[in-house]
Amino acid sequence: MLSVFTKKSNSLTKRCQSDEFTRLRKKYDVYYHTFERQDGSRVWEDGREMIMLSSNDYLGLSHHPRIIEAGKRALDEWGSSTTGARLANGSRAYHRALEEKMAAFLGKEDCQVSSAGYLSCMSAVQAFTQKGDLILVDRNVHSSLWAGIGLTQAKVERFAHNNPADLAEVLSFEKTGTPKMVVFEGVYSMEGHIAPIPELLNASQDQDCFYVMDDAHGFGVLGYEGRGTADHCGVTSQVDVICGSFSKSLSSTGGFVAGSRDVIEYLRTHSKQTIFSAALSPVQAYCASAALDVLQEEPEHLSRLWDNTRRYKAMLDELGLDTWGSETPAIPIVMGSKERAYRFWKLLREHGIFTVMSIAPAVPPGKDLIRTSISARHTDDDLAKIGEAMAFAAKRL
């Protein structure tokens, strides 16, 4: 009988065996932890209860009864999957309903949803650019935007993170007639920084730029009822494309790209990521749609989120921890080296707090950090326990 475990040896299997990232993952046993149970802000691993302090469930809606009920209804009404791409056999009424609802909420004419934020953000860059164009990108943007950039043939120039003066300088060396795209995030997922959008627009407005903003971490968190970073800055009409994810504040999965009718119509025939990938599942679409209703009808989640954020941030500041100037519920604790980050992560875990360690190259060199994020779901008791654990870990380090 043929064994599936027969060892093969060639240059690519050898690369897998000697890979640096695999070695680091084994050295720092912080990734791929598997929880056997989850309830609100708590998770259980090997029977041990911990407070989750690194989820993107900012509004704490993942167990909301209205959203659970919507997910069950989706299965009853539509089954488990469309098993097809939107362009072919996968378009359903609930996709269009969600797209219209999202567009109206964001203040855009139209929207296209996909099965992952990663795909949507990739397509928001890749679909609109071609050879001869210029992409100007903030150095610190998310991997999904770099993946989109990697697929275009446009020329790429980076500008310093959240630095409109640098964007203006980079632009000053470029020809005026070239079609240009400026790519940035509304809220930076690692740093928790808010993009200075009005200043970025001012720095580039005489160059006829097309603006793409990934608002995965601003959507549901900033702006009126959580409409996001462009709304927060009062510049929705000037940002051509807003893309993002349902996997954060809307506690589902899937992604979206919103813009003018013409722009989204163009996307439908130019986005490889959606043309060749199965459509958003019924359950995820129904859950995202229900969460969008909850966002607008139950403002208490957003106010609790910001209340918790302020209390948590004040606690970290008092302990003298470096939070990289975060202004949002995504709050890093910068440790400066992998070893220090690992020790801090372990100390927190010993105290029943689960966080995520982010090390270079996911963050700039010297910025190895613990990524924490606060949720509306954290209780006063959670905050007290988090405070004790942080004080202990900070003192030990």
Ligand SMILES: Cc1ncc(COP(=O)(O)O)c(C=O)c1O
């Ligand atoms: C800024 C940003 N954009 C896009 C994504 C991708 O979203 P999703 O998890 O829905 O694929 C993420 C997820 O981590 C993100 O942080």
